[in-house]
Structure formats: structure tokens, C-alpha cells
Amino acid sequence: MPNPLKPEKSIVTTCAYCGVGCGFRAETLNGKIVRMIPWKEGKANHGHSCVKGRFAYDYYNAPDRVRTPLIRASIADPWTPVSWQEAFDHVAREFKRIQGKYGVKSVGAVSSSRCTNEEIFLVQKFARAVLGNNNIDNCARICHSPTQFGLTNTIGWGAASQHFDSILQSDVIMVVGANPTEGHPVFGSLMKRRIRQGAKLIVIDPRRTETVESAHCKADVHLAIRPGTNVAILDSIAHVIVTENLYNANFVKARCEVHEFESWKNFVSSEKYAPETIGPLAGVNPEDIRRAARLYAGGPNSAIYYGLGVTEHSQGSTGVMCLGNLGLACGMLGREGVGVNPLRGQGNVQGGSCLGSWPHVFSGYRFVTDETTRKSFEAEWGVPLDPEPGLRLPNMLDSAVAGSFKAMYIMGEDPVQSDPNQHHVIAAMKAMECVVLHDLFLNETSKYAHVFLPGSSSLEKDGTFTNAERRVSRVRKVIEPLAGYEDWEITVKLMNAMGYKATYNHSGEVLDEIARLSPAYRGMSFDLIDRIGSAQWPCDENAPEGTEVLHREKFPRANGLGTFMLTEYVPTAERTSDRYPLMLTTGRILTQYNVGTQTRRTPNSLWHPEDVLEINQQDADERGVKDGQWIKLTSRFGQIELRAKISSRVNPGVVYTTFHHATSKANVVTSDLSDWATNCPEYKVTAVDVTPTNRAEITSSNIAIDASAKQLEPAE
Template sequence: MAGLATSFGSGAMTNPINDVNDSELLFLTGTNATEAHPIIGYKMRQAHRRGAKLIVIDPRRTELAEEADYWLQIKSGTDIALLNGLMHIIIKEDLQDKKFIEERCENYEALEATVAKYDPEYVSEVTGVPVNILYEVARLYATTKKAGIYYTLGITEHICGVRNVMSCANIAMLTGHLGKPNTGVNPMRGQNNVQGACDMGALPNVFPGYQNVNNDEIRAKFEKAWGVALDGKVGLKIPEMFEGANHGTVKAMFILGENPVLTDPNSNHIRSGLKKLEFLVVQELFLTETAEYADVILPSASFAECDGTFTGTERRVQRVRQAIVPLPGQANWQTLNQMMIRMGCLTNYKHPGEIWDEMASLTPSMAGINYERIDKDGLVWPCPTCDHPGTPILHTATFSRGKGLFQGIEHVPPGEMPDQDYPFLLNTGRILQHYNVTTPYSAGIMTLWNEEYAWVNPDDACELDVETGDRIRVSSRRGECSSKVRVTDRVPKGMVWMSFHYTASQTNAVTSHILDPTSGTGEYKVCAVKVEKLAS
């Protein structure tokens, strides 16, 4: 998000999901849509079968990689080199959109100077992609009118995640594939309301609607509405909070509906931080690994028990409706409201619609959205007034920041690569049937998919003397876990791939401690591990 916000001024999907339908070229990088975003994956497949070209960049042979016109099996963590290489060819062959660059963007010289160094031979060596394929893909993307980039965590979960994103922005600006239907740079959000949580200001630097906490005018507006003085200093990000907890500067925490022990990288560090807190409150559906550390657990109501809204990846605000009585006896907004009242904030909300309206009154980009308007189909922000139809495509006339910002970005190798002691590269992700941490509580799903299978290439399997179904121990410099093996050539030699859905195989005890320095995102996609066969 920080990446696109820097390049464009707004960190969200630029185009709507249904733009996939009429695309002529889908450029997918670091996304396994048929498993992680199945409905979008269906649409991509349909578009491809109707004739759209499909380019898939992924070290794993995903389902869409199998069908793609071009599958670029890059070495993990070489996205910037690849994109720079493609831009190098586009400029060399004079295929860039000069009018768009001239009128809509700035700092082009910096990009040109940087990508000049990324000649195809060098890029081929770094990424493992043959030179002729680099040429073909660069020409195809630059010369296809309706060409959109789609990515997910394969781009962001790297030490250079933000720079990967800015490289995607660079190539889209270079070719003018922005601000028009069926184009754009489209990060597909992995969670039902990750877009909304960002939009609501669940971030240390911004109030709702990405309004900076260190802007005096904006802070004055919120101070007036909330009736208190507010701090103008940017707060702590998650990794900094746990750093603070470990060092004794953060003493108390409230954790709402997250399970960092299972899902955050380098979980032993999270556990030790939680242990050191003087007071921890966790509001959760289940007694999770994180909740075990709490001093007080507040039971949560699920999505089926509360009225409210979620904002999907395409910025569409949609209704969520109470279908059954909350199992804990009250909805989450009531619990949070009661906690606020007990601490002196006396606003007594009667219905979530009132909470939305208060937020919208302070947030220009959502001021035109209310429950009545989104009763059936939802609205896509920015939607500044009640007669505004919403904005499915961003940056049509100008970028949110004015001009699109080109940046010269150099290739950064992953923070930890395989070596003699830890010779395998561990890559992680989601599988179709599971979703981080709630699906294991759905009996039907657990009947068929109830344990981890680490993917191992057949060549490696021979050397390790393992077959599908055998057990292995996967360990890194930070921790270890065990798993069954699936022998498959969907992963390249030297790579082990695991999900992180199962309590019995805590992959994130192993994953890297290295973070993107700007966003604080963990490098889940690359770390060095060793693999040992276990007696079955």
C-alpha cells in the first residue's frame, strides 16, 4: 500500500474486478488467484479462454501458470530486476507511451537512468528468464491496449515489497496503462476487510480516509469531532509494538480479531513480547494461540451476528447483516462502545449505521456513502457526495497525488538466502480450502484438508529420501516445525513451499525475521531452511 501511495497518491486497486472480463492481457505477478481469490481466478480463466493473453510470473507452477501464454518462473525475490529488464526493452524499442509520460508523470529521467543498467542478458542471469521471453513479454505488455497488472503477496511479502510495488507502478505508467478501463495496477487484498481496516485508519499514521495524523488541520477536525486533544506523532507499526513489548516500553495491548502468534513471521519473538506485557486484552471468536496470553478475553461476535460493512479489494463498501443472535450476547461494536464509555468517551451508539455516519462525516472520500445507498450493491469510494455514483477507476484525469511519480529502483536480493547450513528456500502462502485461521473451525473443510503438506521437488525428494506422506522437520535459524511432504514438480528444485493454516505445523516459527523497511511487512516468501526426514 505504501508503494502505490508513493507512486500514485493512493494505495488501492486502480480498476474494478469486473475489468478482468474484457481484458486483452492479464499480467499476473506473485498471485495465485485461483486459490487465494477464487472468483477473480474464475474470471481470469474465462478471459484467457476468450482470447486474452495471460502472463504469469511465479516461481511456483500455479494453476494459472499452467494455462498461461507466458509463465516466467523467476528466481524468488528478483521481481525488480525482471520489471526493470522489461522496461529496459520497452524504452530501447521505443514502445513507451510518451504522451502519458509527458503529461501525467514526473521524474522519468530517474527511471530511464536506472533501467538502462538492466540489459536483457543481465536480467536473464538474475531472474532465470530466457532473453527471448523477456523481449516477447515486454513487447506484448507495451503494445496491448487493455493490459492490467494484478498482484498479491508474492510482490509485497519481500524485503523489497514496497519497491516491488513501485516497480509495477513504474511499468504501468511507462506504457500508459492507467486510468482507463481494463488496465491499471491491481493489488488484490487477501482479507475480507483489509481494505476497510486501512480505510478506517487502523494504521499508525492516518485517521480514516488516509488523513495524516501529523497534519494540524486534519487533527483539528478530529479533535473537534471527538472532543479531545489528539497526538500528532505517528504511532507504532505491529513489528515495532512487539519490539516495544519485548523491550518493556509497550505495557498493555488490545488485540481485536487477530492471531499474530500463528500468522506473523518469526512467531517466537511475538510470543516473548506478549509474555512481557503487563496487561493484554484479546477479543476473539476462539481461544487462539494469541488469546492464551491474554489477561482478559472478550468473546467476539462473528460476521453473521453483527450489522456493519466490509470494503472489498476494489474499494467497494458492502453491507454485512446480522443473521443470528450474537453468541456472546452482544455485537462487537457494542462491546467496543461499552469499553469507550467506561473510560469516559460517552457517545452511545444505537446502531452501526450511526458509527458509519460519524466516520463518513469526517472522511471526504466516503462522505457520500450511507447504509441506504449501499443496501443492495454497495458503492466504490471515492464517493464524496450523496449524488456521486462512486469511482470504479482511479487516476482517470490526474493521479491522486497530481503527477505519477517514476522512481529508479534497484534490485534488492532477499534478506536471507539458502547457504550451506540451511540449503533450502522456504516459500509460503495460502491454499484454496483454507483461510488463515478460521477455516479450521469449519468441520466440513477439515474433513478433507486437515494437515500441512510441504511441497518438495522430486529431485530434492530423492536426495532427502522422502515420498509423499512422509514426515519432515523444517528448521531455520529462528525455529522449526514439522509437516508431511507432498512431492511435486510445481515447486522448483531447492524450494520448499508451505501454507500456515495449521496449529500442528506452525510455519511462521520458521519464517524470516526480515521486514520491508518501509511497510514493516515480513519477508514470508523467502527464508533459508534445512529439511530433515523424520521417522514416521
């Protein structure tokens, strides 16, 4: 059998991994998926792919995939398989009982950026229309909520201003707190292509990442800042731009609130933001700050791309505002080749943000407190809606510990592994009376769940994803759902079991409802996307096939002008000390994805079988740590054990790890500090110390499940 088998059928769909949202042709033979071929017509990837989307799709068929609903009376009991109807009735009974006993607001829901737009929309509908409160949040809370806040307050929309291809017109690319070659590989390769063509590259990152230097691609300026000094460094760049008169006065006059600009200008020109002051504080050469500022302001087309290295800080929202300010001051918005662009981690973070999975806004970022908006939703949904904003995810957890929050419907999330301060999350989970988890696999959170609803992977359902460039693409059903239902159907059936009547013949009708209720999605429909492939919002009567570049003529703010925010640098309360002298920062690696639920179940783990701690030679020598040795990583919040990897990618004083493996429990050590505006956790800065250790037993509350996860990983 020397020749490969020939697939018989192919269906175009969208990758479920990162925010690039590549188009793929899923090819099948005898009803089985045999390969994924990147789709040449896909506007996000133009026929390119990475190791995750191209090859690591087999997780959907993993042996430990849950295929029947499970319930149990208490988390100490074993799971009992039940029929779907029993599961729905059980959840409805429990939620109603809890709401009757503890009040309407004692129950909430969390959706995930790995779900489709339709599912995210339905989960928030479930919270608002069925549970009758606004206790709805999504996992963008812990990654890009500051983007939403920071960009809305400067340029008007919390979304990327450009399409990916815009980078091919850029002369200067500034990457802040992101590592696209690992985290967004297909966009990363596009960026590297532009750099090989001659664009200049500025990288602001504590770590010498792949993006900083790889084959035929080297940053012109790398500001290897100390973790937590983003805002200081960005203010310092602004200082140089203002004091050296490098800003674009014409753009500011024509497109911005001039009065606000003047006060910002005064603010950043203060000597305390001079590179000579900030440089030593942030651990970089002042001259490099000046070079970065001159390069960025000089353009002619400069684009900013940023990631979680900006947002996941106690000043995350401030950091995002700094970037908005820079874009406005230098006139780097409103045309191709420029812009301020968040690189979203998960496939549908943008969709999660757009579609009302927030306690304070409906889809389209319209406030629940606004009566007109609320009326439009009440008319469509036929029930009165709560005018009071609900609880954010961290507040739900806090209230659970406090005893006022008792039940939760979690779709596609693993808060115990992915949220900060794991001990606190576990305490919250244990305090609840009914935790309903809707996912593909039993995970860390399922250890504390009472009901498990087996979901469908993105290969088993219809819907849409909105990628990091606001592009809405179709997710198409390639095979039948393994557990029987598509995810959106499960949520609808849950609504019905709770006594709320909702009927949709297919998920396209959910998108139609989204379009009726959300201005930016008004023109979206399955028909449109089937016809033109994909469309970037805003998509409406003025832009029937979507909009590639935002802010061309005005900013989506009341007066149409961009504005400047004062971005005072306030050092995080998380400081190094004699006891915790090192700064830990976290990131990702190419072959693994997020908490690893998908990629750990594929051969991708051959490349990254475990999380390791990168440590500089100097810090390692001081502590007697050898390459490959087990070390204990201790913070004020907890301790974990990892293997050390001596690396020149991190400077002395900084250590780095990834959080892809449940067994390494990186979030045991992360702090409980969070962004002042949005509660986005400060994952990127934790004071720690490292000591050599003999490997001790993993202290886990449920070793059995860890062991089953371990079995799926290749032998070391």
C-alpha cells in the first residue's frame, strides 16, 4: 500500500485554535476525518497553517472524550451516566431550587471563547432571559477584557483596527507583549515575511522570543523590560514622541479631541517619563527607548500588534490605552499598514467580546442599564430583563466563597486550571451546590462539578467564529456530534427544560437573531458567509460585505474623534523581595494550546511533553540549579515543581514558564492581583524564588484524573 488513500469529501471550516482563525478544508474518507488542508481562499491564512490546526485535530476522537451526560449528588460521589433528558431535568430542577432558596442572583453562567458566536450568544441569553440576571461572563475576562476597556476609551472600538493582510503595507511593526511566531503562528509567518521584505521590527517583551530573533528576522529594537513595566515604557516612548515633536499634529487636529491631546502631551512630557528615568527602572537602555519611539513615529506606516503581555497586568487597561494614545498621536490609524491590533488568544475571543457575554453589556457593547437597548432585547426575547449589571467571573467566585452564589453553568471553560490563584477557585467551586460543566473532556474543574454535559467539538457543529481581525467565518459540521447534540442545541434544550420556550431549526437562525439585535453584525448571515467566504464586522447596509480597515474617516465615539487617556504608571503591588527575588512571567509555546485540553491529546506533546521553567545562567548558578533539574517554584500564593531549563532567552531576575500542562499547575503560584478596570488577572508578573529539589509527590486533590491525562501523553 505505497500510495496514500484519497479522501472522498471536503468541507470548508474554521480552525478552533488561536485567534488567527484559519480556513481549512476538512477532508473525510468513509465518514472519518483524514486530514485538514489549509484553505487557499481563507482570507485569514491564504492557504497556510500551523502544527496545531493542520495536524492536531485528532483530539476530538480521544478515548477519554465523554459521550454521555453525567450527574452526581456530591463531588465526593462517582459520576453516574444518565440520559440527556434526565440531565436537562436535573439541572433545571437544581437551578430552580437554588434560585428559590438563595435568590434569583445566586446562579450564573460562563461561556468560552472556544465556543461559536451562536453558542456564546445563547449562553448569555440563558443567563439574562432564563436565569433572569446578568451573571454572565466569559474567558476574555482573563485575557483581553482590558482591550475592550482600553481601546473603547481611546479609539472607540475594542477590536483590531486592521485586517491581517494590512501588515504587508507596514514599514514599522511594533510587537508588544506578544509572541506571534508561537502564539499566532500563521500571522507570525506573515509578519516575518514582511520583515524579510524590509519592515523594521520593535519588540517590547521581557523575553528574547522567537519573534525577537529567528532565521532572517531580527528585531531592530528589543526592549527586554522587567515584567510589569509596560506602562512606564510606553509612557516613556510617548515622552520621546512629544518632546522631540515627532507626533502627527495634522492627524491630531483633524481626528482627535485636541484639548485631551494637550493634557496628555503635558502629562507624558513630565521628566518622570524621560527615558533616562524609565530606562533604569524598566531595565533597558534609555537610548533604545528613544530609538523605538523614533522608529514608530517615523513610520511612514507603523502598526502595533499586542497580546496578553499587555493586558494581563494590574495596569492592563492602562497599557492598552497607552497603545491607543500612541496610535492617535502619531496618526497611525485609519489606513492600511497601520493600526492598533490585539492578537487574540483563542479562536473566538473577539466573538465572545462582541456577543454580550459580559455582565454589563449586551451584544454590540450596549449597556444593560440602557433602557432602549434593554427594550429591544425584551421585545425579541419576550421576558423582562434585569437592568442591573451582574457579577464578573472573579466576583462570582468570591461570592461563592462568601456563600451568596450557589450554582454555575460553565460552557467550555476550565476555571480551576486557567484562572488565577487556584486555591481560591477550588474553594469557590466546593462552596457551590450545583456546578454544571459543559465540555468535551473531564478536566480540572470537573472534579468539582455536579453535572457534566458532553459537548461537541468544532468539527461536529455549525456556527461562526470571529477572529482577531473581526472576521466572521463559518464553522461547518464535518461529522455528527459524538455525544449526540451540537453545543448550541444543548443550551437551547437547557432553556426549554427551565421552562423558557426557544426554538431554532439550525444555528444560522441564532446568527439571524444576533444580526437583528447587534448593529455591527446586522448584515451577517450564513448565506452571506457561504457566498463570500467570510466578512469582517462592521457588516451592515453601509458595508454589506464587511469592513477591512476601521476608523478611516472617524472614530466610533459620540463626537467621532479619538481621545487621549492619562496613563499614570503605578507599579504593581506584586514586588520582588529578599524572599521572592525573581519575577515570573508566563507565555505559550507553538505546539501546545492554552491549558492543553486539545493539544495534550495529540502527538504535539512530543515537542513539549512538560512545562519547564526558563531561568538565566546567572540566577541558576546562584541557586545551584542545573539544566534539566527539578526545581521548586515558590511565590506568596503557592508552590509548584517544574524542570529547569537554563536559557539566555530570559534576563537575570526573570524566569518564565508556560501553563499548558495541568500537572504543572502554574496558576497555583500566580497572584490574585488583577487589572484595576476589568479584573483581568495579572498572570504576567509574580514574584517568586527557585530552589533545587528532589521531585516530590504531586500534591493533587485528585491524582486519578491526573493519571488518566498523563496516559495520553507520550512516554518521556
